[in-house]
Amino acid sequence: MKRAVFANRWLPILLLVPQVVIIGIFFYWPAIHALRSSFFLQDPFGFGETFVGIENYTSLFHLPAYGRAAMFTVSFTLLVTILSLSIALLFAVKADKVLRGAKTYRTLLMWVYAVAPPVAGVIGIILFNQSWGPLTDLFKFFGWDFALGVNYYDTAFAMVLIAVWKQIPVNFIFFLSGLQSIPKSVREAAMIDNRSASGRFWDVTFPLLAPTGFFLLITNITYSLFDTFGIIDTVVKGEPGNNPMTLVYKIYVDGFRGNDLGGSSAQSVILMVLVLAMTVVQFRLVERRIHYT
Amino acid sequence: MTTNTSPRRRLKLSVVLDHSVLIIGAAFMIVPVLMLLQMTTVADLINMKTGPSLMIGDQLDDNFMKAMFKADGFAGDNTGLRMLINSLILGLGFAAGKIVLGMMAAYAIVYFRMRFATLAFWIIFTTLLLPLEVRILPSYEIVQKLGMLNTFHGLIVPLIASATATFFFRQFFRSIPEELVEAARIDGAGPVKFFIDILVPLSQTMIAAMFIIMFVYGWNQYLWPTMITTDEDMFTLVRGIKQIAQSQEGTTLPEYGRSNMLALIAILPPVLVVVFFQSWFVKGLTESDK
Numbered sequence: 001m002k003r004a005v006f007a008n009r010w011l012p013i014l015l016l017v018p019q020v021v022i023i024g025i026f027f028y029w030p031a032i033h034a035l036r037s038s039f040f041l042q043d044p045f046g047f048g049e050t051f052v053g054i055e056n057y058t059s060l061f062h063l064p065a066y067g068r069a070a071m072f073t074v075s076f077t078l079l080v081t082i083l084s085l086s087i088a089l090l091f092a093v094k095a096d097k098v099l100r101g102a103k104t105y106r107t108l109l110m111w112v113y114a115v116a117p118p119v120a121g122v123i124g125i126i127l128f129n130q131s132w133g134p135l136t137d138l139f140k141f142f143g144w145d146f147a148l149g150v151n152y153y154d155t156a157f158a159m160v161l162i163a164v165w166k167q168i169p170v171n172f173i174f175f176l177s178g179l180q181s182i183p184k185s186v187r188e189a190a191m192i193d194n195r196s197a198s199g200r201f202w203d204v205t206f207p208l209l210a211p212t213g214f215f216l217l218i219t220n221i222t223y224s225l226f227d228t229f230g231i232i233d234t235v236v237k238g239e240p241g242n243n244p245m246t247l248v249y250k251i252y253v254d255g256f257r258g259n260d261l262g263g264s265s266a267q268s269v270i271l272m273v274l275v276l277a278m279t280v281v282q283f284r285l286v287e288r289r290i291h292y293t
Numbered sequence: 294m295t296t297n298t299s300p301r302r303r304l305k306l307s308v309v310l311d312h313s314v315l316i317i318g319a320a321f322m323i324v325p326v327l328m329l330l331q332m333t334t335v336a337d338l339i340n341m342k343t344g345p346s347l348m349i350g351d352q353l354d355d356n357f358m359k360a361m362f363k364a365d366g367f368a369g370d371n372t373g374l375r376m377l378i379n380s381l382i383l384g385l386g387f388a389a390g391k392i393v394l395g396m397m398a399a400y401a402i403v404y405f406r407m408r409f410a411t412l413a414f415w416i417i418f419t420t421l422l423l424p425l426e427v428r429i430l431p432s433y434e435i436v437q438k439l440g441m442l443n444t445f446h447g448l449i450v451p452l453i454a455s456a457t458a459t460f461f462f463r464q465f466f467r468s469i470p471e472e473l474v475e476a477a478r479i480d481g482a483g484p485v486k487f488f489i490d491i492l493v494p495l496s497q498t499m500i501a502a503m504f505i506i507m508f509v510y511g512w513n514q515y516l517w518p519t520m521i522t523t524d525e526d527m528f529t530l531v532r533g534i535k536q537i538a539q540s541q542e543g544t545t546l547p548e549y550g551r552s553n554m555l556a557l558i559a560i561l562p563p564v565l566v567v568v569f570f571q572s573w574f575v576k577g578l579t580e581s582d583k
Contacts, residue, residue: 005404016398022451027419027420033431058484091315116534119531168322222375230516251429255430268428
């Protein structure tokens with residue numbers, strides 16, 4: 001700690017109280033509650049509960065539906081992360097390079113940041129409308145009978161596309177600011193050493209962007225896991241049925257619709273552990289980045 | 294590499310390529326929303342038959358009036374205007390609350406010698422490990438027990454604690470030269486006076502940057518309002534969007550004009566904020582998330 005200037009005893013506590021109280025009531029209490037419920041089996045009609053140990057967890061791993069959701073979540077996360085990162089990187093490199101209209105391009109490529117995920121989902125539903133959706137028509141032209149909400153893989157495709165559309169702006173902003181922070185002297189030195197633009201990109205720019213890339217990797221995984229809830233919910237129109245769904249959506253469906261509090265809590269705890277692991281990785285990377293620069 | 298093309302010509306070709314990529318990218322982002330807009334200008338009957346097209350009709354203001362003032366549902370309270378006001382309350386309350394709490398906590402952590410400083414830091418830090426989505430059910434139960442369903446404080450308060458805002462201001466306060474505090478102390482300023490008269494004015498840009506991020510974040514909340522509000526007069530635009538989309542299904546004449554207009558109204562305010570205050574927004578985003 002660098003400084004400690006005021007010696008007041010009660011003021012800092014008073015300043016921290018509101019935040020800490022809210023965290024206690026709305027973060028710790030629910031989290032502990034979820035942890036506890038995950039070891040109990042609740043009566044669906046509210047008549048008490050029985051301690052079942054880790055049964056909620058073991059039964060999850062035997063449920064084919066959970067395995068399917070987990071598989072979907074992994075592929076969904078990978079696809080969304082890889083696609084939105086690489087497309088955004090391409091746009092950022094080009095936007096950093098052009099001289100004319102750079103500001104206009106920047107605005108046009110980043111404003112979608114402010115569109116809410118469920119609204120993006122609604123736009124997707126229209127694009128993929130069964131009878132006249134522009135994208136449905138386009139795919140039909142190539143012989144693909146796209147059926148949103150009916151065919152598992154078609155629905156998954158639409159979810160990935162919408163999620164990528166929604167995520168490109170954030171990645172674009174970070175990549176662009178990463179590119180712009182590369183010192184001019186480094187660029188000029190690279191110009192002298194390496195004539196080919198693609199050579200310069202892979203040998204100089206890309207490694208310098210790596211810290212931003214690592215950071216974005218974690219951000220994108222978190223986004224794919226959690227923030228896509230609104231997209232999934234609108235695309236499946238609140239009827240999960242046989243549609244693909246992510247693990248987070250499944251917590252909601254099982255807990256709220258299925259009234260399976262124990263199972264839903266066990267799923268919550270598993271995800272909390274996952275977030276914990278990712279945050280640890282993220283902070284390790286941030287630490288390492290400080291040593292680079 | 295071809296040697297017979299002059300460097301000048303190669304350069305031109307690559308510039309054309311760069312612009313093509315950017316134009317395709319910009320179109321990819323904007324065309325879906327232009328499609329929404331086009332559908333609000335034509336009659337619902339045409340929309341139902343042909344879907345989006347290049348035709349510009351004359352129904353825009355008609356659909357706008359319907360979206361703003363027509364209500365449906367049981368109580369008939371969820372007009373677009375009502376939802377717009379609710380969204381504004383949520384977005385502004387969210388942003389203001391997070392900034393006030395975040396600045397207070399950061400001030401306490403950076404400027405005071407305190408026994409529990411590290412503990413407080415960790416309490417706030419661990420909230421990053423508990424996204425709302427993994428603790429929805431118990432959170433809902435607690436809010437229900439406290440009788441906060443269908444209220445604005447039930448919508449805002451549970452989400453108002455913010456590690457992001459706290460760390461953002463902590464980082465900024467640490468970058469302020471120490472001499473400033475010493476000078477203020479010599480001039481006889483106490484901790485409260487220093488905070489209000491010196492630190493807050495100094496943080497203006499930071500506050501603006503954080504405000505934009507948090508306003509958009511609050512406005513776009515979906516899961517929490519979906520659970521907490523069941524009264525239609527409490528719906529926000531983003532909360533109401535699913536109902537609106539579902540009303541497009543299974544009716545004899547879906548109101549595409551009205552529902553797309555509502556989607557546009559839900560998009561417009563946060564987009565305008567982000568576009569107009571772009572430099573603050575980018576600053577807030579790139580400096581807070583690290």
